[in-house]
Each structure stands twice: as C-alpha cells, then as structure tokens.
Amino acid sequence: MEKTGDTQSCQNKNEEDIPKSSPFDFVIKQFQGKKSSSGKRKEQPSAIQKFFSGFDFGKSEGKERQEIEETEINNCGADDQSEKENLSVEDESSQLISEAESPPGEQRFNQFMQKLGKKPNSKNLDLNNCALSAADVTELASLLPFLPELEEISLSWNGCVGGTLKTLTAQFHHVKLLKVLRLNNCRLSAEDVTSLGEAFEIVPQLEELDLSWNSNIGGKLSLLTKKLRKGSKIKLLKITDCNLTAKDGESLAEILNVLPNLEVLDLSINKHIGCSMKVIAQDLKNVPGLKELNLHMCGLKQDSLQGLDTALQHLTALRKLDISCNKEIGGGFKDSTAHLASLKNLEVLDLHQCCVTEEDMSVLSQVIPLLSSLQELNLSWNKNIGVSSDPLLGRLRFLPKLKSVAISNCGLGMESFSSLAEAALHLPELEILDLSWNKCVGGNLKLLLGALKLATEIQVLRLSSCNLVAEDLALLTLLSHDGHLARLQKLDLSYNNTISDEGWMVFCQGLTVFKELSELDVSLRPSSCRACGTWFSELLAALTKLPALAELGMQRWVLSELQRKQLEGFNQDNKRNIRFDC
Structure with missing residues (x-):
C-alpha cells in the first residue's frame, strides 16, 4: 500500500497547488494583471473591490458576474506586490490548461512506470522481474482503462501477482486489443487460473499465452481450458514446468479442436504428461498449422512415441520437434518413424538424451538424411x-x-x-x-x-573434455592465422587437462587473431588444480587485443597474488568489463 499512498499524496499535492479562490477572484486578478502590466500605476483598492470582498462569489449568478467584470475593467490600479500575484495566478492557469490537455490517466501511468524504472509504452507493458507488490497490481489494474491500445502484458517473475490476478483481469474489457500475455513464475493460484479463463471472452484478439513455471496449475488446467471457445486466435501456448498431470493432458487434448491457429505448443518439463500423450497426439490433427512442438522431459514412453508419429502425418508445417530427455523412448524409434521423414519443412530436431539404441540408429540413419530442410x-x-x-x-x-x-x-x-x-x-x-x-x-x-x-560461418566450437593436446591448439591457431575461423565467437576448451603449458603458450600467443571472440573457457576439471605457467602473461597481453571478449573461464587454475591483482586491475586499466570466472 506504500506505493499507492505515494500516488495519492502526489494527487493531494496537485490539489493543494490549485488556488482556493472563487471564480470572481480569478477574473479580477486577470484584469488587474493586464492593466498593471500596461499602466503600472499605484492605486488604492477601489470602492467596488472593497464592496465585493465581503460576498461569496462562488454562488453568484451570471448577471452579477457580468456586472463585476464590467466594473473591474474600468479600474486599472495595482501595486507591485499585486502584479507579482497576478503573474503567479496566470502561471497557475497555464499549468491547469496544460494538465487538461494531458489526460490524468496517462500521467498516472507514466508515474507508475517511472517508479518501477521502466519507460512508458502504451502498447507493450513489460514489467518482468520488477518485484511487484499486491498494491502495484491493484494500481496497475486501475490504469488499464487508460491503455486502450495495449497489445502486450508481461508480468513474469513477479511472485506477488499470484492471488491478485482477478483484480487485473476484471479490467481486461478496457484492453480488447491484447495479443500477448506472459505470466511466467507468478505463483498463480486456482482462483487466478479461473479468472484468467473467464477473461478469454473479453480479449478475443489474444494470440500468445505463456504460463510457464507456475506449479500450482497442475491438476487445475481444466479451469482454464473449459473457458476457451471455438475460433480462438491463440497461436502460442506455453505451459512449461507447471506440474501438469495426466488429467491436465486430457483437458488440453479436448481444446485442440478450438485452437485452429495454434503454431507453438510447449509442454516441456511436465514429467506426468507423457501418460496422456497418446490422447493429445490423437487431437494434434486439429492444429495442422503447428510449427513448434516442445516435449522436452515429458516422461514419454515408447507407446507415446508411436502415437506422436501417427500425428506427424497431419503436421506437415512443423518446423521444430523437441522430444529430448525422454529416456524411456529409447528402442521405440524402430517402430515409430514412419511419418518423421515426411516433415519436409522441419528445421530443428532435438533427440539428445533419449537413450537411442543401435536398432534405433538403423532407422534414424535412413530417416534423418531425408529431412532436407534440417x-x-x-x-x-x-x-x-x-x-x-x-x-x-x-x-x-x-x-x-x-x-x-x-x-x-x-x-x-x-x-x-x-x-x-x-x-x-x-x-x-x-x-x-x-x-x-x-x-x-x-x-x-x-x-x-x-x-x-x-x-x-562457424561461430561456436565446443571441445570440452576431449583430451586435446598441444598439437590440437596449434592447429586452431594456424587456422586462424590463415584467415579461417574469422567469425568464431565462443570457444570452449575446458576440462582438457591433457594440454601442456607449451600448448597453452602457443595458443595464447596466437589468440589475438580471434577478433570476434566473446567467450573463452579454459577451465580445468573439478577434481584438479594447476598453477598457471608462463603463458599467463601472454594471455593477459592478448586480452587487450580482443575487443569483443566478455567472459573468460579459468576455474581451478591456481593464480598467484600478483596474477590475481593483474586480473582485477585489467578491466579498470583497459576500460573493459570482462567477467573472469576463476
């Protein structure tokens, strides 16, 4: 409530700034100001002024007001002090006109965003990771009527949003153009999920909905899905790591027929969703325009893979398929790749950590080379x-x-x-x-x-824990000197304890040719430590000639006190900001 109080006090302050006077006082002073600026004569207050000073002009009728104005026009006196007051009133009048031209709601919105360290944007409300309080959410809800052009709302990584979302969704009828809503890691409750479902009818233009990392959604997804109506424009639906159950999977399957425009579906890191994957796969035919399907770590089994393969025949527009970290599908590829080869538009295929067997390899060797767009x-x-x-x-x-x-x-x-x-x-x-x-x-x-x-075009080369030797580093240096690897940005040489000091020396001497290098890792394995050899000075000298380098990993290399001071002083001396991971 503290922040809301600040807003209220600001409003009160503005009210105090407005002169507590009647309309006639304002008119009288305006005419006095005009006459004083032209004549600048010192005169005592007129009899008319004295006469009217005892009346409450705020209740006067129009006729009386006209008589007073005509009378005061004929009086042209004011002293210097009166002139200053007149000018002050005119300034206040200009300020009031300026405030009238700029809507109060817009001013409040600008103040709210500035308070959170954000730039106001009437179309994109980005408040990710702003440590919002419940009071902030309430204040934000009161501002939505002044944002009719709003298209995106991002409130991710604000735990206090949970339990207060209804306050916000109740105002969604003011933002009917809303297309994107991101609520990652907001600790959403069952009530929040229900209110969000009810809001679907209010924001018919919604295209992207991201509810990832809200564990309380698990077991309650139906509160959301049952509110979706046929013809929804949702293109992206992400429910990553929400503790979804098999029942949630069934609820999701039921709504796929009302999401004809769905292009991205991300159910990753929901280990229990695999039990209902066969049901989901049967209804994937209702989203033929699906371009991205992420099922990373979803507890898929061999029968899940078979059902998914059957669905692939309807997903000819698919660009990305991620079924990684599903260890129990190993051995199932031999019976489940009949339609994988038909994905001629597939650009990304992620099968890492799937316990692929030798039998699976026989099939994949025939199928993967047919994915011509990969x-x-x-x-x-x-x-x-x-x-x-x-x-x-x-x-x-x-x-x-x-x-x-x-x-x-x-x-x-x-x-x-x-x-x-x-x-x-x-x-x-x-x-x-x-x-x-x-x-x-x-x-x-x-x-x-x-x-x-x-x-x-190579930009990233990862050779961690490859038992590299000095000859391998010399080869990389030679390639660079010959003009190859000119675009290399990230080089990972970590966990290669087999490289001698002489090998590191040659490498560091030739390191300056990697002009675009931004990340370099030469760390040792966790179980070992080793003193830096004479190559450290070569490395330090090379750093000054690597303008793009931002991160340098040197874990478990033992540095002398002098070497540590040299690293600590490097950034300051060279006006750089390299993150040394030592």
Whole structure:
C-alpha cells in the first residue's frame, strides 16, 4: 500500500497547488494583471473591490458576474506586490490548461512506470522481474482503462501477482486489443487460473499465452481450458514446468479442436504428461498449422512415441520437434518413424538424451538424411551413436543446410569421428559444432582441418573434455592465422587437462587473431588444480587485443597474488568489463 499512498499524496499535492479562490477572484486578478502590466500605476483598492470582498462569489449568478467584470475593467490600479500575484495566478492557469490537455490517466501511468524504472509504452507493458507488490497490481489494474491500445502484458517473475490476478483481469474489457500475455513464475493460484479463463471472452484478439513455471496449475488446467471457445486466435501456448498431470493432458487434448491457429505448443518439463500423450497426439490433427512442438522431459514412453508419429502425418508445417530427455523412448524409434521423414519443412530436431539404441540408429540413419530442410540437429548424450556401425554421421552430408550439429558425449570412436569429419566437408553453412566429451577428438582434430577451413560461418566450437593436446591448439591457431575461423565467437576448451603449458603458450600467443571472440573457457576439471605457467602473461597481453571478449573461464587454475591483482586491475586499466570466472 506504500506505493499507492505515494500516488495519492502526489494527487493531494496537485490539489493543494490549485488556488482556493472563487471564480470572481480569478477574473479580477486577470484584469488587474493586464492593466498593471500596461499602466503600472499605484492605486488604492477601489470602492467596488472593497464592496465585493465581503460576498461569496462562488454562488453568484451570471448577471452579477457580468456586472463585476464590467466594473473591474474600468479600474486599472495595482501595486507591485499585486502584479507579482497576478503573474503567479496566470502561471497557475497555464499549468491547469496544460494538465487538461494531458489526460490524468496517462500521467498516472507514466508515474507508475517511472517508479518501477521502466519507460512508458502504451502498447507493450513489460514489467518482468520488477518485484511487484499486491498494491502495484491493484494500481496497475486501475490504469488499464487508460491503455486502450495495449497489445502486450508481461508480468513474469513477479511472485506477488499470484492471488491478485482477478483484480487485473476484471479490467481486461478496457484492453480488447491484447495479443500477448506472459505470466511466467507468478505463483498463480486456482482462483487466478479461473479468472484468467473467464477473461478469454473479453480479449478475443489474444494470440500468445505463456504460463510457464507456475506449479500450482497442475491438476487445475481444466479451469482454464473449459473457458476457451471455438475460433480462438491463440497461436502460442506455453505451459512449461507447471506440474501438469495426466488429467491436465486430457483437458488440453479436448481444446485442440478450438485452437485452429495454434503454431507453438510447449509442454516441456511436465514429467506426468507423457501418460496422456497418446490422447493429445490423437487431437494434434486439429492444429495442422503447428510449427513448434516442445516435449522436452515429458516422461514419454515408447507407446507415446508411436502415437506422436501417427500425428506427424497431419503436421506437415512443423518446423521444430523437441522430444529430448525422454529416456524411456529409447528402442521405440524402430517402430515409430514412419511419418518423421515426411516433415519436409522441419528445421530443428532435438533427440539428445533419449537413450537411442543401435536398432534405433538403423532407422534414424535412413530417416534423418531425408529431412532436407534440417538446420539444427542435436544427438548428444546418446552413446550408442558413436559405437553403431550404421552410417548416420556420414550421411549428414545430405543435409547441406545444417547450421548446428551437437554430438556431445556420444561415445565417438575413430570410425564414427572420421565419418563425421568427411560429412562436415559438405556443410558450408555450419555455425555451431559441439563435440564435447568425445575423447577420440584429442590428437585427431586434424581430421576436421578441411571442414574447419570450409566452414567460414562457424561461430561456436565446443571441445570440452576431449583430451586435446598441444598439437590440437596449434592447429586452431594456424587456422586462424590463415584467415579461417574469422567469425568464431565462443570457444570452449575446458576440462582438457591433457594440454601442456607449451600448448597453452602457443595458443595464447596466437589468440589475438580471434577478433570476434566473446567467450573463452579454459577451465580445468573439478577434481584438479594447476598453477598457471608462463603463458599467463601472454594471455593477459592478448586480452587487450580482443575487443569483443566478455567472459573468460579459468576455474581451478591456481593464480598467484600478483596474477590475481593483474586480473582485477585489467578491466579498470583497459576500460573493459570482462567477467573472469576463476
């Protein structure tokens, strides 16, 4: 209530500034001001002025007012003090006119936003992570009538919104143009969910609804979904990590037929939703325009995967499919990829940590190369990919539009790594390559030499825990000196304890060629520590010539007191803001 009080006191202050006088006093002073400015004669108050001073002019009729005005026009005297008062009144009059031109509601809104450190925007209300109080929400609700053009409301990461949402939604009839509503992590209650459902009829233009990270929604989704009506314009629906139950999944399935415009559906991190995935999949045919389906960590099982594959035949517009971190679908791909290959528009496929088996690999090796529009492929944390004899990695050459390939911790052997290196020669648009946690890369990075030369667009290279040696770092430095890797922005060399001090020295001496590098990580493994060698001075010297560098990871390198002071003083001395993670 403190902030509401501030607003009230501000209003009271404005009221006190308005002169407590009758309309006749105001008129008299205006005429006195005009005459005084022209004649500047000192005269005593006229008899008429003395006569009328005893009356309550606020109750006078129009005829009396006219007589007074005519009388005062004929009097032209005022002393210097009166002249100052007249000018003051005129200033106040101008101020009142100015305030009349600017609506009070707009002024209150501007003050409210400024109080929260935000710039006022009549179309986009962004109050994410503003530590809003219940009083703030109430005040905001009172301002909605003055924001008829409002299209976006973002109140995410404000826990006090929970329990007060009804106050806000009750005013939604004033913002009928609302298209986007974001309420992530607001601690929404059952009452909030109910009031939100009731508001759907008031905001028919709503296109995006994000309720992620509100755990209390679990088991109560029907309070929301039963209010949706056929023909809803919702295009994006995100309910990430809301503790959804199998019953919630059924409620969601029932409304898919009233969401014909749905393009993005995100149910990620709801471990119990997998039990109703078959039911949801049956109704996905009602959203043929779906472009993004996120089912990360949803507790999917093999039968869920089969139902999903059946639905894919109706989702020809799909651009992104994320079914990662569903370990129990491993072994189900062999019976559930009949329609995956038909997704000719698919650009992103995320299968990381799905416990893919060798049998699954046989099918995926046939299907994935047929996804001609694929740009991002994540197969990380599936160790059978590296040991399988099926040539999936070699067949990536048939996907020339690939921009991101993540094969971290896939147990790559020399054969599979060589296949990948050969396929990479046919990926000219590659921007991100993640080979972390594949030990065979160490000492064999030269196999990727040709691909790294051709990949002129590469921006991110992750080689964490790859058993790299000095020769590998020398290769990277050589590539850079020859003009390759010129666009590299992020380089992860962490957890490579196998690199000698001489290797770090060569690398640091050639580091300055990475002009666009913004992030560099050379940290050691958690279980080890090691003193910085003579290469530290080379690193420090290189930092001054890396204008884009913002983060440097050096965890578990033991620094001397002098070296620590040098790092601490670097930013100040060079007017930089590098975050040293030591």
